[in-house]
Amino acid sequence: MEACVQDAKAWLCDNGLMMNNNKSQAIVIHSCSQRTPTSLTRVNICGQLVETSPVIRDLGFNVDANLTMTSQVANVCRSAYYHLSRIAKIRDSISTTVCKSLIHGLVTSRLDYGNAILYGISNSHMHRLEMVHRSAARIVRQFRRGDRQSMTTILRQLHWLPVRKRIDFKLPVLVHRAIYNGTPEYLAALLGRHTPPRSLRSAGGLLLEVLTFCTVLPEISCKGLTIQYYVVL
Incomplete structure (x- = not known):
């Protein structure tokens, strides 16, 4: 190392x-x-x-030792609620267009930044991010939490994808760019087209190979010190 x-x-x-x-x-x-x-x-x-x-911070993203993304989710929610509270105080004095611009620049941009790495996080962490997104939608539409309004309807009217769908959308976009544009190269090198051993209808389905990895490597002894290496995927 x-x-x-x-x-x-x-x-x-x-x-x-x-x-x-x-x-x-x-x-x-x-x-x-x-x-x-x-x-x-x-x-x-x-x-x-x-x-x-x-916990370390890399390119503005908090990575914890267990890859649970707890620190990152907490940091995003704390920052987002801070800006939402300030926007809510001036909501009556600004137009809907200005309010959307402020929320996109200060809140949803934080939800979208590096969100591909959030794929597979626990439902509790995803729920916290969803609550931030819903609070932003209520401020734009000037609805209170107690109002009987469907959040699904509100998000559709704003043309906003839920947080989970935004993550699911980001991954296919990255895969498409890696396959057809070759960028980024470190992702393109990991993607392989599925080639069936014989002529099948799935050959033209643009499928990808599911790569297999060994997550635990053998122990290595060096000068009386035993170290076991882990490959995290």
């Missing part, structure tokens, strides 16, 4: 970038039932020991 960090630093230097060792973070991703191995509490990054953290 340290050799990979050195290679990454060399690549950055070759491309006019620099790795800041003081701002580097390390995280050990594992299942909820698996405790963090004591041998991986520190990582040597270019000669500097970095303590592993239960």
